Amino acid sequence: HNKTNLLVEFDYRNLREMFKIDTADYMISISGSDALRELSSPGKSGSIFFLSQDDQFMIKTLRKSEVQVLLRMLPYYYRHVHAYENTLVTKFFGLHRVRPSSGQKFRFVVMGNMFCTELRIHRRFDLKGSSLGRSTEKIKIDENTTLKDLDLNYSFYLEPSWRDALLKQIEIDSEFLRNHSIMDYSLLLGFHYRARQNLQIGSSCPESILPDKLTVLSEADAAEKDSAYNYRDGLILVQRGSDKNGSDAVGPHIRGSRLRAPSGCFEEVDLLLPGTGRLPIQLGVNMPARAEKEGKQEEGSKSLHHMYDVVLYIGIIDILQKYNMTKKIEHAYKSIKYKYNPLSISAVEPQFYSERFLKFVGTAFPQNSSNQ
Ligand SMILES: *[C@@H]1O[C@H](CO)[C@@H](O)[C@H](O)[C@H]1NC(C)=O
Numbered sequence: 464h465n466k467t468n469l470l471v472e473f474d475y476r477n478l479r480e481m482f483k484i485d486t487a488d489y490m491i492s493i494s495g496s497d498a499l500r501e502l503s504s505p506g507k508s509g510s511i512f513f514l515s516q517d518d519q520f521m522i523k524t525l526r527k528s529e530v531q532v533l534l535r536m537l538p539y540y541y542r543h544v545h546a547y548e549n550t551l552v553t554k555f556f557g558l559h560r561v562r563p564s565s566g567q568k569f570r571f572v573v574m575g576n577m578f579c580t581e582l583r584i585h586r587r588f589d590l591k592g593s594s595l596g597r598s599t600e601k602i603k604i605d606e607n608t609t610l611k612d613l614d615l616n617y618s619f620y621l622e623p624s625w626r627d628a629l630l631k632q633i634e635i636d637s638e639f640l641r642n643h644s645i646m647d648y649s650l651l652l653g654f655h656y657r658a659r660q661n662l663q664i665g666s667s668c669p670e671s672i673l674p675d676k677l678t679v680l681s682e683a684d685a686a687e688k689d690s691a692y693n694y695r696d697g698l699i700l701v702q703r704g705s706d707k708n709g710s711d712a713v714g715p716h717i718r719g720s721r722l723r724a725p726s727g728c729f730e731e732v733d734l735l736l737p738g739t740g741r742l743p744i745q746l747g748v749n750m751p752a753r754a755e756k757e758g759k760q761e762e763g764s765k766s767l768h769h770m771y772d773v774v775l776y777i778g779i780i781d782i783l784q785k786y787n788m789t790k791k792i793e794h795a796y797k798s799i800k801y802k803y804n805p806l807s808i809s810a811v812e813p814q815f816y817s818e819r820f821l822k823f824v825g826t827a828f829p830q831n832s833s834n835q
Pocket residue numbers: 605606607
């Protein structure tokens with residue numbers, strides 16, 4: 464392994480300590496003998512993505528400009544993730560430089576894999592709140608396709624206090640990025656949905672959409688969890704387990720506080736799913752929700768609403784794009800070339816970008832179902 468010898472590490476030990484990552488394990492994960500898996504790159508940036516064999520780390524090659532942004536922002540980034548333990552921004556664990564024996568040196572950053580979960584992620588979206596060029600051209604859409612804004616046919620209903628907490632945190636994170644003139648970041652959203660038999664098809668039944676009707680079982684009832692599945696629909700929450708083994712087995716980058724269920728006397732709760740251990744619920748991690756999918760609206764007939772019980776994973780990614788002269792020129796050029804409303808183009812100023820982003824997030828997570 465010539466490569467490993469040439470690996471230069473910038474000092475990210477503090478960050479890893481904060482995220483509770485053991486440096487020895489970390490080095491083994493990213494530079495051990497197991498091959499990294501290359502992912503098809505979702506972006507136009509030309510970056511290459513890898514996933515560590517244990518699924519915990521996402522590795523991305525960086526352009527020079529991105530390295531500069533990261534290095535400059537680092538002390539502030541550190542302060543931000545320290546101040547807001549539930550922050551949704553990408554978790555950075557290390558920046559490394561490799562000079563292969565042949566070829567040019569390159570740098571890569573190691574991040575937490577947001578989708579490090581034993582649940583299968585069925586759909587994934589990269590959302591910016593911009594509509595121009597924001598759809599996926601792929602004909603075949605499967606669980607590995609990263610979909611974009613225009614492909615999003617779902618609204619997500621969260622328990623109201625969880626929704627408030629989520630939107631508030633996204634607002635703070637977005638303000639942090641705006642303060643550093645960062646833009647073009649995305650909300651990465653993935654979800655797992657329950658088996659088909661749990662799909663409900665119907666309409667105009669607002670009560671059943673409200674996730675505050677999530678069932679919370681007591682510890683004793685939870686012991687009977689198999690029978691609980693036999694007679695209950697939907698997602699089941701249980702009071703937080705005391706068994707440390709099962710319930711805390713989440714990715715190492717999962718830090719921050721656990722969510723409490725108002726309908727469970729504000730206890731910390733776990734999500735109980737068949738075939739998995741208990742899943743601790745945190746902001747952006749293992750969040751139970753109802754996804755409502757708009758059916759095709761045919762003339763004269765009522766539109767169908769498909770409802771799914773889903774488990775959501777949410778984070779803010781691609782935070783190393785700074786607004787600079789190049790962007791300004793690109794913006795002016797696009798406005799002229801496409802004759803579009805300049806405000807719908809994704810190269811807009813950070814302030815505006817942030818406002819549009821937040822507005823979009825607000826609509827993707829509506830307050831609750833309206834009576835229509
Ligand atoms: C998605 O990717 C995973 C891992 O790369 C692969 O095992 C799986 O078969 C893919 N799924 C589909 C539907 O292509």
